Amino acid sequence: MTFFWQNDDLATGQGISFEQPIFLDGQMPLTEAIALMTGQEKDSPQSCLIITEGEQMVGILTERDLVRLSLSPKALHQTLVREIMTSPVVTIEQKNLIDVFSAYNLMRRHQIRHLPVVDEQQRVIGVTTLSLLRQALHLGYFLRFREVREVMSSQVISAPPETSVLEVAQLMARRRISCIVVAIEAGYFIKPIGIVTERDIVKLQGSGADLEALGVGEVMSAPLIQLHPADSLAIAQEKLQRHRVRRIVVTGKDGELRGILTESNLSQILDPLELFGMLEILQHRVKQLSEDRDRLLPHKNLHLQQALKNGEFLLYYQPQLDIESQRIIGAEVLVRWQSPEQGLVSPGEFIPLAEMTGFIVPLGEWILKAACTQAVQWQQRGLTPLQISVNLSSKQLQSPQLVPCLKAILAETGLEARWLKLELTESALVENVDFTMAQFRLIKELGVAIAIDDFGTGYASLGYLQHFPFDILKIDRCFVENIHQNPKNAAITKALINMAQQLNFSVVAEGVETAEEMEFLRQHHCYTFQGFFISRPLPTAAFETFLANYPA
Numbered sequence: 001m002t003f004f005w006q007n008d009d010l011a012t013g014q015g016i017s018f019e020q021p022i023f024l025d026g027q028m029p030l031t032e033a034i035a036l037m038t039g040q041e042k043d044s045p046q047s048c049l050i051i052t053e054g055e056q057m058v059g060i061l062t063e064r065d066l067v068r069l070s071l072s073p074k075a076l077h078q079t080l081v082r083e084i085m086t087s088p089v090v091t092i093e094q095k096n097l098i099d100v101f102s103a104y105n106l107m108r109r110h111q112i113r114h115l116p117v118v119d120e121q122q123r124v125i126g127v128t129t130l131s132l133l134r135q136a137l138h139l140g141y142f143l144r145f146r147e148v149r150e151v152m153s154s155q156v157i158s159a160p161p162e163t164s165v166l167e168v169a170q171l172m173a174r175r176r177i178s179c180i181v182v183a184i185e186a187g188y189f190i191k192p193i194g195i196v197t198e199r200d201i202v203k204l205q206g207s208g209a210d211l212e213a214l215g216v217g218e219v220m221s222a223p224l225i226q227l228h229p230a231d232s233l234a235i236a237q238e239k240l241q242r243h244r245v246r247r248i249v250v251t252g253k254d255g256e257l258r259g260i261l262t263e264s265n266l267s268q269i270l271d272p273l274e275l276f277g278m279l280e281i282l283q284h285r286v287k288q289l290s291e292d293r294d295r296l297l298p299h300k301n302l303h304l305q306q307a308l309k310n311g312e313f314l315l316y317y318q319p320q321l322d323i324e325s326q327r328i329i330g331a332e333v334l335v336r337w338q339s340p341e342q343g344l345v346s347p348g349e350f351i352p353l354a355e356m357t358g359f360i361v362p363l364g365e366w367i368l369k370a371a372c373t374q375a376v377q378w379q380q381r382g383l384t385p386l387q388i389s390v391n392l393s394s395k396q397l398q399s400p401q402l403v404p405c406l407k408a409i410l411a412e413t414g415l416e417a418r419w420l421k422l423e424l425t426e427s428a429l430v431e432n433v434d435f436t437m438a439q440f441r442l443i444k445e446l447g448v449a450i451a452i453d454d455f456g457t458g459y460a461s462l463g464y465l466q467h468f469p470f471d472i473l474k475i476d477r478c479f480v481e482n483i484h485q486n487p488k489n490a491a492i493t494k495a496l497i498n499m500a501q502q503l504n505f506s507v508v509a510e511g512v513e514t515a516e517e518m519e520f521l522r523q524h525h526c527y528t529f530q531g532f533f534i535s536r537p538l539p540t541a542a543f544e545t546f547l548a549n550y551p552a
Helices: 030-037 063-071 100-110 130-136 165-175 198-207 233-243 263-267 279-299 304-309 347-357 360-380 402-413 433-446 462-467 487-502 515-523 540-549
Strands: 002-005 016-019 023-025 048-053 056-062 114-118 124-129 179-186 189-197 247-251 257-262 313-322 327-339 343-345 387-391 420-425 449-455 472-475 506-509
Touching (some): 030 198, 056 063, 056 114, 063 165, 063 198, 100 114, 100 130, 130 263, 165 179, 189 198, 189 247, 233 247, 233 263, 304 347, 304 360, 313 360, 313 540, 327 347, 327 360, 343 347, 387 449, 487 506, 506 515
Parallel strands (some): 023 048, 327 387, 387 420, 420 449, 449 472, 472 506
Antiparallel strands (some): 002 016, 016 124, 179 189, 247 257, 313 327, 327 343
16 A cells, blocks of 8 residues: 655655555564565565564565575574564654655665655654655656666676576575576577566565575566667656566667666666756756747857957956855856947857857867966966866867867966866766766866856756766756745755765855855855855956955
8 A cells, every 4th residue: 555645845746655564573483574575465565564573663674685585594484574674774754754855865875775754753654665756756758868878787697597596596685686687698698588586586485485496597577678778768767667667677789688777777867956846947948048049040140250260259257255264266257249240249149059050169268278368367466366167068078179278278378277177067968978087087187177067957967976076066046046035945955065065076156146145055064155246247357356355
């Protein structure tokens, strides 16, 4: 039986699903637990049992615990439930279950699939699972943009069909994995023909089967449900739900074994910001970009290359404040176009066109060189060195000439690499991931810092943060606005700051416009700010005046 707890503060607008807890005394023989979990004593199988002694919860029993029995010579009827249960148990109080992410984050951190929910007296009132969290979210639209290859497990344990079930169960217990793929050799590759899961082992235990005498080829689930690496995660989720399974084998074009996708893998894309409904922000930005493109291309005759030759582009600088030292420690470099015909043109008008035409690469190179030259000039005049932040487009990041260009600019201008920071948006990470990671390593070898800009408004997931060597995470204005009055923005931002601290990133809050916003962020351990409350972006001369007079 599944029931729902409705929390009106859920940003997803969804109730969190619980399974009704099934309790079992820890002194009961294991045969009783297996009967409950395989559905012999209930209408349907149970994925876990809450183990009690008296009225106290002392442990939890899952299918994985039962599979570990294969490593023990002790008979089932001689084994008590408390001997193999998992203890202590990770739980969450109902009052702390603020949103889906609070449950998901706890489960991911502890690598568990079942999370008991308790009341203030620590009594279990329900159990939520990864499957229930995934089903509660309407992720179909977002999942269309992600592929199976991004999250699947490439390291798959397989066994030939003649392998005994006991041997496979022992292998699963030692490796702490949920399944084994049954496969045969087919020329130069391995071809999967079936799968054996933890639940299959538990059912065989409950039936009293001789696990050593049985071969996995006799009990495997077949024919296989299969995915291909290029399939979208929306297809994967649809198959998981339609077939009511927790894992699907991934095969190549010749039927060779390429990997396996589990519900745990799929859950990797459930980032906190996606859980808080940030898809709408992404859609809004894509819509804006499309409107800009449609408006600019037919009606504007923007001669960008000629403008660069004529020196019509200008650099503006927006200061970054360290609240602890009350010092300006850096500035983000922003480009403007002073057109003789149109006056000062907003970047929102010409940057999209530059991206679409590829002009962003030479323009970006000019910005880098001009910004580094200016930073050196300020240092030579005795001003306190500032870390200059330059935005890098995805096209620049994908250019093989980026790192040689960076080296040349640093050498030519004489700027030390530590005074340069490159800012990348999330969307820049998802193109050609292997090449991007190689570019990151080369940039870091130069000593240049890397920041992820507008975090939470793009396409990337938490997995990217784990694998890319960022130094700084910038929190977008959309989360900072009225943060002291908006509980959802506050919850998201606090989660981002905590996550950044755990990953050893520095944090910069963008778009700070009021003292209340800055104080809220400071109280939650964000100490570097950028926004109109400090200063608007300023042309070079005005920025120098601002530095000379700060603080007023």
